[in-house]
Amino acid sequence: MAAMDQTITSIEPIALRIPLDIWAPPPMSQGTPRTHVEGLYVRVTTGGGVVGWGECFGTARPMVLAAFDSWIRRLAVGQSASDEQLIPRIERMLLSLSRSGPLAHALAGLDIALWDIRGKLAGVSVSTLLGGAKRKCVECYASLLQYSGNAEYIKRNTARALERGYRYIKLHEKTAPAVAAAREEIGPDIPLMVDTNCAWTPAEAEAAVTAMAPYKPYWVEEPIYPPEDFESLARLRTSTGVPMGIGENSTSLREFRRMVTVGKADFIQPAMVKLGITHMAQVAAEVEQAGAILVPNAFYIGPAFLAALHCMAAKEKNSPLERMFADFGATPFAKTVPVINGGVEVPEGPGLGADPEDELIARFRV
CATH class of the missing domain: 3.20.20.120 (Enolase-like C-terminal domain)
Structure with missing residues (x-):
């Protein structure tokens, strides 16, 4: 049986805003009332059709999306989802940009999705x-x-x-x-x-x-x-x-x-x-x-x-x-x-x- 294609074919950040009720007036967060959970999910698909899910720091959504669009997608698409050195390699490639902030947050979401894929490929849980x-x-x-x-x-x-x-x-x-x-x-x-x-x-x-x-x-x-x-x-x-x-x-x-x-x-x-x-x-x-x-x-x-x-x-x-x-x-x-x-x-x-x-x-x- 041929091995399943583990090549990353797409990386899709998905922004969600889910209403939030804290049974009180909403607190302020970054200058605006906190009325929603700001989610930024990451859907990664392989050539074999396996889909992995991750999540980034949603409050920084515009900047994290820019990191995906400007650098991460082109560095990760075409690589193997099973390559455990992919994230460290991208971190080294982007060293001069930052090792923290939205770039790190974007890589965190990708990393979670890759672990999800690896577990699905192996038929075992992340734990x-x-x-x-x-x-x-x-x-x-x-x-x-x-x-x-x-x-x-x-x-x-x-x-x-x-x-x-x-x-x-x-x-x-x-x-x-x-x-x-x-x-x-x-x-x-x-x-x-x-x-x-x-x-x-x-x-x-x-x-x-x-x-x-x-x-x-x-x-x-x-x-x-x-x-x-x-x-x-x-x-x-x-x-x-x-x-x-x-x-x-x-x-x-x-x-x-x-x-x-x-x-x-x-x-x-x-x-x-x-x-x-x-x-x-x-x-x-x-x-x-x-x-x-x-x-x-x-x-x-x-x-x-x-x-x-x-x-x-x-x-x-x-x-x-x-x-x-x-x-x-x-x-x-x-x-x-x-x-x-x-x-x-x-x-x-x-x-x-x-x-x-x-x-x-x-x-x-x-």
């Missing part, structure tokens, strides 16, 4: 390709959007998360009263994380995190701007005693190493939509061997969420996976890979284990 699933189900944490310190919204929606079965909750808030409101609602035993999105200078962070400390944050995420100020992060970790998380804005393996060795971070949080599976697996192995815990940023609901799920299943240390907590105009994989009682069963089918629904793409494509 199997990564060395085998260590767990059949991955617990998720409810990642609330920002309620700008409104205690009523915070209490109402932390309670809603508990009702839906979540046992870990993360806020996107910046004040101690906001954290206190959540802690009052959920009680002393539920792990409560706080993502501040690089809100403060080191001095401001010292005061803010110290004020939050009595409410026992499980971690405080990205408290300092710029996020690569790892020396200040280490001082903050030491002075407050509060565990620290960091990583969603990085794409360099060297930086992730320094987060642990210099920044003394407890939780490392690369974004799958900015990194891809290849680099995520490398980061997981290195940082967990160094004593930190990988907890990927997963504030997206498309193929990259499935990719992060497989990485979480395959890594050694068990930890919860982020899940955006909201109601959506439609939820990708709602029937094939549903979130039930705050957990997700790891799909055992080939590749990522599920493809985005045709009707969802037709309805929300832009």
Whole structure:
């Protein structure tokens, strides 16, 4: 029997905008109200007809699309989808342009799609390709959007998360009263994380995190701007005693190493939509061997969420996976890979284990 043609014949980025309901006024994001999930899926097709799906950082859509149109498509089409050196080779070719930002985000989406194809060709799941699933189900944490310190919204929606079965909750808030409101609602035993999105200078962070400390944050995420100020992060970790998380804005393996060795971070949080599976697996192995815990940023609901799920299943240390907590105009994989009682069963089918629904793409494509 002739081998199936594994040549990449097309790469198609697909932008989607899925309505988002957070049961409160929408927060501002990059200067506009956050009313939708901005998805940028990547459909890669081989000469043998195998289709793989990936996902990029959708908020940077115009720039990521330009990266595909200007460079990535012409460098990848015609190459073998099974070539594990394809992404590293393209990274080297485009070295002078950037090793981060939209170019890296585009390559992350392509990388995820290639892993999906490789799994489908081999007839095994991505977690199997990564060395085998260590767990059949991955617990998720409810990642609330920002309620700008409104205690009523915070209490109402932390309670809603508990009702839906979540046992870990993360806020996107910046004040101690906001954290206190959540802690009052959920009680002393539920792990409560706080993502501040690089809100403060080191001095401001010292005061803010110290004020939050009595409410026992499980971690405080990205408290300092710029996020690569790892020396200040280490001082903050030491002075407050509060565990620290960091990583969603990085794409360099060297930086992730320094987060642990210099920044003394407890939780490392690369974004799958900015990194891809290849680099995520490398980061997981290195940082967990160094004593930190990988907890990927997963504030997206498309193929990259499935990719992060497989990485979480395959890594050694068990930890919860982020899940955006909201109601959506439609939820990708709602029937094939549903979130039930705050957990997700790891799909055992080939590749990522599920493809985005045709009707969802037709309805929300832009």
